[in-house]
Amino acid sequence: MVVRCSDQIGGPDRRLSGGDPVAKIVSIEEIAPAFKRYVVEAPEIARKHQAGQFVIVLIGEHAERVPLTIADNDPEAGTITLVVQEVGKSTMEMGTMKAGDPIQVVGPLGKATHIENFGTCVCIGGGAGIAPMLPIARALKAAGNRIVSILGGRNEGLIILRPEMIEASHEMIYTTDDGSFGRKGVVTDALKTFIEENGKPDLVIAIGPAIMMKFVALMTKDYEIPTVVSLNTIMIDGTGMCGGCRVAVGGDSKFVCVDGPEFDAHEVDFDLMMKRQRIYLEEEEIARKRYLEKHACKAVDGVEVS
Amino acid sequence: MAREKLEKKERLKIPRQPMPAQKPMDRIKNFSEVALGFSEDLAVLEADRCLECKKPKCVDGCPVGIDIPAFVCKIQEADFEGALAIIKKDNTLPAICGRVCPQEDQCEVVCVTGKKGDPVAIGRLERFVADWEMAQEGEVKMPELPPPSGFKVAVVGSGPAGLACAADLALRGHKVTIYEALHKPGGVLVYGIPEFRLPKKIVQEEIGNLEKLGVEIRCNFVIGKTASVEDLFLDYGFDAVFLGTGAGLPYFMGIPGENYIGVLSANEFLTRVNLMKAFAFPDYDTPVRLGDNVAVVGSGNVAMDCLRTAKRLGAKNVICLYRRTRDESPARLEELEHAEEEAIDFRWLASPVEIYGNDDGLVTGARVQKMELGEPDDSGRRRPVPIEGDQYDIELDQLIMGIGQGPNPLVTKSTEGLELNRWGNIVVSEETMMTSIDGVFAGGDIVTGAATVILAMGAGKKASEGIDSYLKGKATAKTA
Numbered sequence: 001m002v003v004r005c006s007d008q009i010g011g012p013d014r015r016l017s018g019g020d021p022v023a024k025i026v027s028i029e030e031i032a033p034a035f036k037r038y039v040v041e042a043p044e045i046a047r048k049h050q051a052g053q054f055v056i057v058l059i060g061e062h063a064e065r066v067p068l069t070i071a072d073n074d075p076e077a078g079t080i081t082l083v084v085q086e087v088g089k090s091t092m093e094m095g096t097m098k099a100g101d102p103i104q105v106v107g108p109l110g111k112a113t114h115i116e117n118f119g120t121c122v123c124i125g126g127g128a129g130i131a132p133m134l135p136i137a138r139a140l141k142a143a144g145n146r147i148v149s150i151l152g153g154r155n156e157g158l159i160i161l162r163p164e165m166i167e168a169s170h171e172m173i174y175t176t177d178d179g180s181f182g183r184k185g186v187v188t189d190a191l192k193t194f195i196e197e198n199g200k201p202d203l204v205i206a207i208g209p210a211i212m213m214k215f216v217a218l219m220t221k222d223y224e225i226p227t228v229v230s231l232n233t234i235m236i237d238g239t240g241m242c243g244g245c246r247v248a249v250g251g252d253s254k255f256v257c258v259d260g261p262e263f264d265a266h267e268v269d270f271d272l273m274m275k276r277q278r279i280y281l282e283e284e285e286i287a288r289k290r291y292l293e294k295h296a297c298k299a300v301d302g303v304e305v306s
Numbered sequence: 307m308a309r310e311k312l313e314k315k316e317r318l319k320i321p322r323q324p325m326p327a328q329k330p331m332d333r334i335k336n337f338s339e340v341a342l343g344f345s346e347d348l349a350v351l352e353a354d355r356c357l358e359c360k361k362p363k364c365v366d367g368c369p370v371g372i373d374i375p376a377f378v379c380k381i382q383e384a385d386f387e388g389a390l391a392i393i394k395k396d397n398t399l400p401a402i403c404g405r406v407c408p409q410e411d412q413c414e415v416v417c418v419t420g421k422k423g424d425p426v427a428i429g430r431l432e433r434f435v436a437d438w439e440m441a442q443e444g445e446v447k448m449p450e451l452p453p454p455s456g457f458k459v460a461v462v463g464s465g466p467a468g469l470a471c472a473a474d475l476a477l478r479g480h481k482v483t484i485y486e487a488l489h490k491p492g493g494v495l496v497y498g499i500p501e502f503r504l505p506k507k508i509v510q511e512e513i514g515n516l517e518k519l520g521v522e523i524r525c526n527f528v529i530g531k532t533a534s535v536e537d538l539f540l541d542y543g544f545d546a547v548f549l550g551t552g553a554g555l556p557y558f559m560g561i562p563g564e565n566y567i568g569v570l571s572a573n574e575f576l577t578r579v580n581l582m583k584a585f586a587f588p589d590y591d592t593p594v595r596l597g598d599n600v601a602v603v604g605s606g607n608v609a610m611d612c613l614r615t616a617k618r619l620g621a622k623n624v625i626c627l628y629r630r631t632r633d634e635s636p637a638r639l640e641e642l643e644h645a646e647e648e649a650i651d652f653r654w655l656a657s658p659v660e661i662y663g664n665d666d667g668l669v670t671g672a673r674v675q676k677m678e679l680g681e682p683d684d685s686g687r688r689r690p691v692p693i694e695g696d697q698y699d700i701e702l703d704q705l706i707m708g709i710g711q712g713p714n715p716l717v718t719k720s721t722e723g724l725e726l727n728r729w730g731n732i733v734v735s736e737e738t739m740m741t742s743i744d745g746v747f748a749g750g751d752i753v754t755g756a757a758t759v760i761l762a763m764g765a766g767k768k769a770s771e772g773i774d775s776y777l778k779g780k781a782t783a784k785t786a
Contacts, residue, residue, distance in 0.1 A: 044532045058489055064582065064591035065489075090591055104489050106526040236582065236592070239487050239528060239716055241497075241554040242574035248565055253558065258716065272565055275667030279567045283593035290588055 022102040026079055028095075032160050034086040035128070036095050037071070042105045043078030045070075051135040052113030052230065052262055055080070056238045058104040059094050066090050067235055067257075069132035070108065071161070080105075083131035083160065089287040096295075109238045110261045113228075117144040119202035122194065123169070124150045124187050124216055126208020130160050132230055133207050137168040140205075146170050148201065150190045152208070156181030188215045200225050206265065210277060214270035227265035231256045234279060247273045311382075312354055322424035323352040325640075330647040334617045337501045337585060340644055341405070346384070349434040353381035355419055356426050363416035364428060369764035372396045374413055374428055381431055387447075390435045394449070397432075398473035398516070399466070399763065401440065401508045402495060404433025406607075407760045408638045440511055448518050452479040457777045460485060460544040462529045462717060465493020466759040467550030467750025469516060471766035471773075475548075476519040478774050483544075484521060487528040487716075490581065493552055495759070497581040498573070500611050502618070503641070506580075530720035535746060545780065546745045546773045549732060550766055553751035554714035558707055559603065563661030568595065568669035572608045572708035579615055594619070597703020601625040601672065603658060605635040607758075609708030610642065613650045616706070624650050625700065629657040629677050629690040655679070655690065659697070661705060671701045711756050718752075731755055738772035739765065747773050 026039040045055060049070055056065045072081035086092045097103065113136050121140050125133035130151055141147045149169040153159040154177045166172055173190045174182025183190055191204070204227040206216040213229040220227040233256045235245035240258035247254055250267035254260065326342040327333075333340050344352065356378040364374040373392055380389035393400045409429035417425030457480045461468045464486040472482045490496050492509045517523065529535060529551075538544045556571030558564050575594065578584040582592035600621040602612045605628035616624045626645070628635060631654045635642055646652070655677040662671040676696035679688035713730045725733040725742035732741055732748040739747045749765030751757055 044527070048532060062583075062590045104526050106487065106489070106528060107531060109528070109531055236574060236577050237488060237497075239531075239554065240714055241556070242577050243556045243558070243571040244574045246565065253565065272667065276565065276567060279595065280593050283587065283595075287588050287591060287593075 023105045025097055025099055025101045025103055027099050028097065031083070032157050035158070035160050036084055036086070038082045038084065038094075039079050040082060040103060040105055041078055042080050042107075045105060045107050046073045046078050046080050047075045049073040049080060049108040049135075050112035051115065051139040052132070053108035053110050054132070054238075054261060055082070055105050055107030055109060056235075057082070057094070059090070059097065063093075064090055065236055065238070066094075067109075067232065067238060069128075069230075069232075071131040071134050072164075073135070083128070085128040088284050089291040092288070092291060106238065109257060111259070113139065113205075113262060115139045115143050120146045120148065120198075121203045121205065122148045122150060122191065122201045124152070124191065124204065124206040124208065124212075125165070126152045126187055126206075126212040127154075127158060128160075129206075129208030129212075129230075130165065133205070134161055134164050134168060136205060136207075137165065141168055141170075145203075148173065148194065150175065150187050150194070152176070152187040152190075152212070154178065186215075187212060188219050191216065191219060195223060195225075202226070203228070204265075205229075210270055210274045213265065213268075214274075217265035217268065217270065221266045228262050229265040229268060230261045231263065231268070231273065232261065233273065233277060247276070314357060317355055317357060318419070318423070320351060320355045322355065322427055323348050323430075325427070325430055327644075330644075330649070333502065334614075334648050337618055339505050340502050341640070343437050344430055344434040346386075346438075349381055349386075349431060350384055352427050353378045353431060356382070357419055359418050363418060364413040364426075367413040367416045368396075369412065369760050370396045370767055372413075372432075377435070378426065378428070378431060381435065386435050386438045389431075390439050393432060393435065396767075397763070398470055399512050400432050401436035402466070402504060402512055403760050403763070404429050404431075404436055405504050405508075406499060406638075406758075407432075408758055410639045412760070440508070448515065449477060451477065451519065454481065455479040455777065455781075457481065457545045457780075458483070458543060459546045459548065459773060459777075460529075460538045460542065461548045461550060462535075463487075463493055463550040463552055463750075463752075464491035464513075464523060464525075465495065465550060465552050465750065465762065467552070467752075467762040467766035467769075468493065468548065469513065469766070470763035471548045471550060471749065471770045472521045473516055473519060474767050474770035475773060476516070476521050478770070480774070480777065482521045484523045485527045485529050485533075486523060486525045488581065489525050491523045491525060497577045498608065498611070500576065500580055500615050502614065503611065528716065530716040535717065535721045535724075535743075539745065546747065546776060548766070548769055548773060549717055549741070549746065549748040549752055550750045550762070551714055551717050551752045552762075553711040553756040555712040556707065557710050557712060559658070559709065561658060561660055563663055563669070563672075564707075566661055566663035566669040567667050568597070568663075568702070568704045569661055570704070570706055572602070572604070572612050572706055573711065575612055575706050576608070576615065579619070585619060595704065596621055598622040599625070599700070599702050600704045600706065601627055601658070601700065601702055602706045602708050603627045604708035604710070605630070605632075605637055605642075605652075606708065606710070607637050607641055608710075610637045610645050612706045612708050613645055614641075614648055616704075617648055617650065621704075626650055626652045627656045627658055627674060628652070628654055630679065630687065631655060634687050657690070657692075658705070661702075662699075669702055669705055671699055672705060673697055673699055711751075713752050713755070721746075729755060735772075738775065739769035740772055740776065745776065747776075 023042040147169040152175040233245040245256040248269035377389040377392040414425040578594040583590040584594035600616040658672040677690040680691040683689040749769040750762035
């Protein structure tokens with residue numbers, strides 16, 4: 001049984017303890033090919049979540065602990081929103097869950113984004129990285145910043161959360177690999193043009209594939225623009241216990257789960273990080289193939305196998 | 307069962323009974339428990355070796371002060387239920403402690419029988435009675451609870467310290483909720499200690515017994531993140547908080563090459579295998595990478611667990627690198643012996659100084675420095691000193707750091723006003739276990755630094771007394 005959120009937040013008796021550790025999926029909707037938006041009833045997390053933080057999700061006894069970014073939270077309703085791209089076995093299996101299904105969620109983990117009025121902030125979101133950017137852009141806008149969002153994807157359909165990002169931004173720039181929407185090219189091309197036309201912004205935040213963040217960091221280093229990236233590495237507990245998520249930042253070993261996930265982009269050793277992200281590539285492929293063979297029918301509806 | 311008491315001379319003639327165990331070559335192929343436990347006959351025979359000293363030294367040697375001669379005496383009479391009742395007065399988790407306590411440094415080291423021969427196998431007897439109870443049909447007998455006190459206590463962390471504290475608080479009539487960050491309760495008993503040394507079924511049963519006492523366990527809840535210590539008082543209505551968050555911050559050595567793929571902390575390795583069941587990948591989703599040549603740095607219990615786990619996962623060459631000698635090894639003797647039987651390649655007086663990797667970032671080997679023992683250091687142990695020019699290379703597919711853990715800072719850093727020492731451990735009053743914050747208590751590895759299960763339990767138990775007095779004080783203040 002899930003403790004009702006009304007019992008927990010703002011109600012007459014705010015005292016709570018215990019209850020079942022299992023949260024519940026309120027709704028699932030496909031927002032782009034292989035992208036699903038989950039609203040999850042998790043009142044304590046919804047109440048505490050700040051921009052930049054993440055959760056770890058478990059979908060069953062056999063499951064791995066998957067770190068996922070939080071795209072939105074509603075403390076009143078006691079829900080958080082997760083936007084998940086189906087890339088491997090766990091995220092595909094998660095995509096077959098239904099509203100009302102139990103799910104284990106722990107968080108909010110990691111440090112919150114440092115929010116202040118910097119001036120002009122360029123928020124660069126690539127692919128699934130747009131989801132965690134949304135609460136950050138909102139928080140920066142609320143703090144008085146001018147928000148220029150550069151969103152990139154392979155094609156138009158993969159630039160997710162556009163209406164929400166438009167609302168959180170003052171200016172929008174889009175790039176697609178195939179030129180189907182916005183400018184043809186990658187986000188760094190758009191960033192360069194923006195800087196040449198408008199001068200240097202006060203802050204750049206980039207969230208997306210490691211390779212994208214690496215090239216954003218290289219460019220802004222030349223321009224000497226302070227830049228923050230949010231890293232997504234392999235982790236287990238998310239509380240600083242295993243050290244599997246460690247990255248080299250400024251020559252020191254840092255744990256993404258507790259020291260991050262955000263770091264100074266110019267200090268991150270992206271090459272090492274990309275190597276470490278591939279540790280279990282072989283096993284991920286075994287699990288994915290095995291899952292697809294077992295669930296061949298389910299693969300047809302929605303999951304695109306490339 | 308009426309039985310003549312044996313004469314002292316007769317008792318001394320009985321040799322210490324060896325623990326039945328799986329054969330080394332069989333057990334390295336499975337994760338089942340290595341030590342199989344005493345039969346009833348063996349237990350009675352071993353118990354007969356106890357001299358029932360008038361001033362038993364063993365009781366002083368036990369961190370929780372179990373009345374050892376009294377329970378051993380009950381075993382002599384084959385009154386196993388009676389024996390367990392005596393243990394449970396001081397120890398709520400006997401099946402666990404019987405397995406993981408370093409008895410050779412505690413109760414057994416001071417045993418009078420052991421002065422001329424081998425000490426009474428107190429730990430094995432403790433384990434025997436706990437297992438005996440679990441094997442009985444029907445419900446485990448639970449102690450009667452006093453009427454509810456009306457007070458609520460939050461216990462942070464469900465490892466040995468938290469479990470012991472929660473049990474004692476429940477027995478004093480307080481309403482206890484345990485908050486656990488991981489998705490299963492038990493802390494190091496579940497994520498750290500492997501199945502072959504402590505079956506998870508045993509941990510589950512002990513935790514189940516705790517729930518029968520009315521203790522509520524909330525998993526997936528990170529104090530410091532999901533709620534702060536302050537929230538526990540203000541929003542959740544707790545009257546006191548116990549912090550038993552343990553030593554959950556892995557140490558690395560700070561040598562070149564530590565970020566190569568295949569270099570990982572003992573915590574990560576053991577958590578993948580024990581908690582996430584990576585040994586059963588792909589039936590379980592979490593994988594673990596191994597290879598033929600595995601080295602573990604360190605020689606404590608955690609290092610032994612890693613070495614023996616790697617062997618069971620199929621590694622061909624499993625090497626232990628320890629900078630001191632076997633004599634200084636902090637591991638429990640039984641674990642060390644078991645590891646030796648399982649053909650672990652122990653390299654004493656050896657320490658890695660650099661880790662090698664290839665262009666793909668994969669670890670390929672390590673440079674090992676030979677050491678010798680020099681002058682004693684602060685801990686009283688002789689300090690390992692590098693022998694100049696004496697280095698060699700080893701080939702490796704994986705290197706596991708089992709060199710210890712620091713206090714996990716998640717709770718301590720997020721709690722304002724909590725006094726810490728220079729290592730980041732929480733400072734407590736020795737008498738009450740209260741921290742610098744009123745109503746907040748702490749115990750276990752988060753206070754002492756990485757130690758043993760039984761010391762953490764002892765601390766949890768002691769804190770429960772402190773908490774109980776604190777709450778009684780509050781009750782008096784209310785009525786006054």
